[in-house]
Amino acid sequence: MREVAIIGIGMTKFGELWDKSFRELVAEAGIQAILDAGIEGEEIDALYLGGMSTGRFIGQEHVGPLAVEVAGLEDLHLPATRVEAACASGGVAMHQGFLAVASGMYDIVVVGGAEKMTDVVGGEATNILASAADREWESFFGITFPGLYALIAKYHMHKYGTTQEQLAMVAVKNHYNGSMNPKAQFRRKISVEDVLKSPLVADPLHLLDCSPITDGAAVAILAPLDIAKKYTDKIVKIKASALACDTLSYHGRKRFDSLPAAVEAAKRAYKMAGIEPKDVDLAEVHDCFTIAEIIAIEDLGFVEKGKGGKATEEGLTALDGEIPVNTSGGLKAKGHPVGATGVAQINELVMQLRGEAGERQVKDATIGLAHNVGGSGGTAVVHILEAI
Amino acid sequence: MAAIVGYGAYVPRYRIKVEEIARIWGKQAASISSGLYVFEKSVPGIDEDTATISVEAARRAVKHAKINPKEIGAIYVGSESHPYAVKPTATIVAEAIEATPELTAADYEFACKAGTAGMQNCIALVKSNMIKYGMAIGADVAQAAPGDALEYTAAAGGAAFIIGKEGIAEINDTVSFTTDTPDFWRREGEPYPGHGERFTGEPAYFKHVMNAAKMLMEKLGTKPSDYDYAVFHQPNGKFPMRVAKKLGFEKKQIEDGLLCPIIGNTYSGSSMLGLAAVLDVAKAGSRIIVVSYGSGAGSDAFDITVTDKIEEYERQGIRKMLENKEYVDYATYMKLRREFE
Numbered sequence: 001m002r003e004v005a006i007i008g009i010g011m012t013k014f015g016e017l018w019d020k021s022f023r024e025l026v027a028e029a030g031i032q033a034i035l036d037a038g039i040e041g042e043e044i045d046a047l048y049l050g051g052m053s054t055g056r057f058i059g060q061e062h063v064g065p066l067a068v069e070v071a072g073l074e075d076l077h078l079p080a081t082r083v084e085a086a087c088a089s090g091g092v093a094m095h096q097g098f099l100a101v102a103s104g105m106y107d108i109v110v111v112g113g114a115e116k117m118t119d120v121v122g123g124e125a126t127n128i129l130a131s132a133a134d135r136e137w138e139s140f141f142g143i144t145f146p147g148l149y150a151l152i153a154k155y156h157m158h159k160y161g162t163t164q165e166q167l168a169m170v171a172v173k174n175h176y177n178g179s180m181n182p183k184a185q186f187r188r189k190i191s192v193e194d195v196l197k198s199p200l201v202a203d204p205l206h207l208l209d210c211s212p213i214t215d216g217a218a219v220a221i222l223a224p225l226d227i228a229k230k231y232t233d234k235i236v237k238i239k240a241s242a243l244a245c246d247t248l249s250y251h252g253r254k255r256f257d258s259l260p261a262a263v264e265a266a267k268r269a270y271k272m273a274g275i276e277p278k279d280v281d282l283a284e285v286h287d288c289f290t291i292a293e294i295i296a297i298e299d300l301g302f303v304e305k306g307k308g309g310k311a312t313e314e315g316l317t318a319l320d321g322e323i324p325v326n327t328s329g330g331l332k333a334k335g336h337p338v339g340a341t342g343v344a345q346i347n348e349l350v351m352q353l354r355g356e357a358g359e360r361q362v363k364d365a366t367i368g369l370a371h372n373v374g375g376s377g378g379t380a381v382v383h384i385l386e387a388i
Numbered sequence: 389m390a391a392i393v394g395y396g397a398y399v400p401r402y403r404i405k406v407e408e409i410a411r412i413w414g415k416q417a418a419s420i421s422s423g424l425y426v427f428e429k430s431v432p433g434i435d436e437d438t439a440t441i442s443v444e445a446a447r448r449a450v451k452h453a454k455i456n457p458k459e460i461g462a463i464y465v466g467s468e469s470h471p472y473a474v475k476p477t478a479t480i481v482a483e484a485i486e487a488t489p490e491l492t493a494a495d496y497e498f499a500c501k502a503g504t505a506g507m508q509n510c511i512a513l514v515k516s517n518m519i520k521y522g523m524a525i526g527a528d529v530a531q532a533a534p535g536d537a538l539e540y541t542a543a544a545g546g547a548a549f550i551i552g553k554e555g556i557a558e559i560n561d562t563v564s565f566t567t568d569t570p571d572f573w574r575r576e577g578e579p580y581p582g583h584g585e586r587f588t589g590e591p592a593y594f595k596h597v598m599n600a601a602k603m604l605m606e607k608l609g610t611k612p613s614d615y616d617y618a619v620f621h622q623p624n625g626k627f628p629m630r631v632a633k634k635l636g637f638e639k640k641q642i643e644d645g646l647l648c649p650i651i652g653n654t655y656s657g658s659s660m661l662g663l664a665a666v667l668d669v670a671k672a673g674s675r676i677i678v679v680s681y682g683s684g685a686g687s688d689a690f691d692i693t694v695t696d697k698i699e700e701y702e703r704q705g706i707r708k709m710l711e712n713k714e715y716v717d718y719a720t721y722m723k724l725r726r727e728f729e
Contacts, residue, residue, distance in 0.1 A: 016586060016587075016590070018587060018590065018591040019591070118586070118587070121582075121583070121584055121585050121587070122585075197419070198419070199415070199416050199419045200416065
């Protein structure tokens with residue numbers, strides 16, 4: 001298996017991009033990444049594009065060739081694959097891209113993620129997102145993602161004494177970080193009081209505990225490590241890429257205070273990278289709801305199970321903390337265009353590891369971890385990147 | 389030159405509080421009220437509709453303007469809740485105020501700005517000497533689906549303006565900014581409008597209102613501080629306040645015309661009622677900017693200077709009228725809206 005590096009990244013601004021279509025988002029992020037990598041279109045060997053529900057959000061499936069057409073590479077008849085794994089579509093696309101390069105099949109691989117979510121109104125976005133849960137046993141009975149994560153939060157609060165204020169502190173931290181990210185959807189700092197006073201969505205989750213509906217796209221370009229030097233001096237290596245799955249339904253799980261697939265993906269990734277949780281300098285985790293970040297930092301082994309709320313309160317995950325988490329603002333503040341999120345996390349890590357994160361730069365960051373979750377934990381992807 | 393000769397406003401006396409609507413749907417009233425900056429809205433009586441509201445407003449305008457209604461050569465009623473799909477409201481008004489039969493009349497629809505579109509037509513007809521007086525009305529018994537976000541604001545009311553060559557306020561200029569933007573709509577036969585939720589904000593309301601205001605000020609070489617009063621369409625209380633701030637107007641310039649927090653969004657009546665409330669308190673020489681907004685989408689902007697004639701004009705006292713109110717509960721509200729029929 002060959003070692004794999006990331007030689008280019010690109011990302012649109014995240015937000016309600018009323019005047020940009022899916023196609024334009026893909027083009028914008030793609031062009032940025034190609035310019036960043038300094039490659040020619042003709043050098044690209046394959047393309048993977050993560051998109052959760054383009055068919056229902058914009059009535060467009062078959063987005064692999066759409067990306068090829070947008071890139072103007074139809075004459076190469078580029079092999080393009082659309083990857084779907086709900087909110088982990090981007091992360092799984094990264095995993096596929098990694099495998100393609102590592103296997104020796106392709107050299108230069110473009111991995112993208114994109115979602116255009118604001119073209120639907122009413123409860124439609126919530127309904128589309130609910131298709132990432134078990135339609136037959138969950139969604140049909142009315143449970144939505146805020147509902148599912150509210151159950152998880154209630155259980156965590158009951159079992160470990162996690163408080164609503166601690167949940168809110170995740171949002172406060174991520175909004176603070178997002179305020180320094182020019183591409184974030186929300187750049188407004190908020191207080192614990194703001195979170196607690198915002199409308200209740202699903203008890204105990206308030207509006208500001210939830211990630212938003214977002215349009216956006218992100219791209220990363222992969223190459224074998226041995227030729228990466230040709231393109232860049234600031235090489236970021238993919239030290240591990242691990243995917244793990246579980247039951248589709250939440251009620252089918254073995255435990256409810258954790259996402260076992262994430263625990264397993266993390267275990268595999270740490271093993272592959274030959275590191276331990278304490279070696280991680282910063283992490284981008286899947287904070288689709290504030291409780292999700294608390295559970296994530298436990299599942300990743302940064303803190304003991306049940307201590308995530310307390311650790312957040314004590315500043316472990318703050319920008320100047322021991323393990324800064326979601327320096328980009330996370331899904332909460334940066335925005336969550338579902339299919340793009342996994343690749344956007346990689347964008348943030350690469351910027352941090354290259355020392356290009358500006359105001360929110362984590363000092364001496366060498367090892368970064370990305371944790372991307374699909375549904376209520378049916379899919380989990382963990383990537384570990386290293387600056388070399 | 390064209391001028392406002394007289395104006396009349398009418399808002400039904402029934403009110404429902406945001407709290408009462410929120411109670412039914414299990415929502416937090418405080419966050420809705422502070423989010424929208426709306427506390428209560430007007431509700432039409434069971435025998436009130438856009439035609440009766442238009443007639444009430446038109447009668448008051450004629451009475452205060454002290455003109456002979458036979459000299460009104462055009463009546464346009466802008467609304468998105470005309471009682472008939474085919475058969476004009478404007479003829480009902482014309483007959484009721486005894487302006488018939490020597491006049492032209494028509495109903496307009498451009499979401500919430502059909503009334504100001506009527507004003508522009510009256511201005512054109514007056515300036516071209518085709519008519520002596522024209523009357524433009526914006527009125528609605530605004531529709532909102534039960535449980536929809538619009539329900540907290542969709543209200544009833546209207547205002548009528550008589551346009552002539554000379555009057556209490558000169559209309560210095562008017563411009564419009566129009567695009568095809570589907571932010572809010574209601575198809576033929578549908579009882580309630582649909583909307584694009586947050587899409588109704590930045591790319592719709594803010595884009596059009598701000599562009600129309602800027603176009604007008606650029607054309608006339610004016611700046612926000614040149615105006616004593618500003619009225620922006622009021623789909624809720626927040627949007628006009630935010631648009632004012634973005635354009636560089638101060639709170640005190642918009643306060644007098646901001647009725648939405650206490651009566652809700654009267655759709656086609658909204659910006660015209662705001663202008664009427666400003667004329668209630670304006671002095672000779674006061675300069676006013678008015679910008680309407682209609683979904684679909686467009687904005688009409690007007691630059692107006694109040695004349696000496698305002699001093700002898702018997703003003704209606706709209707805020708005083710609004711004090712006469714009676715609160716209803718949600719079930720009564722539904723009955724008055726004829727939702728049970």
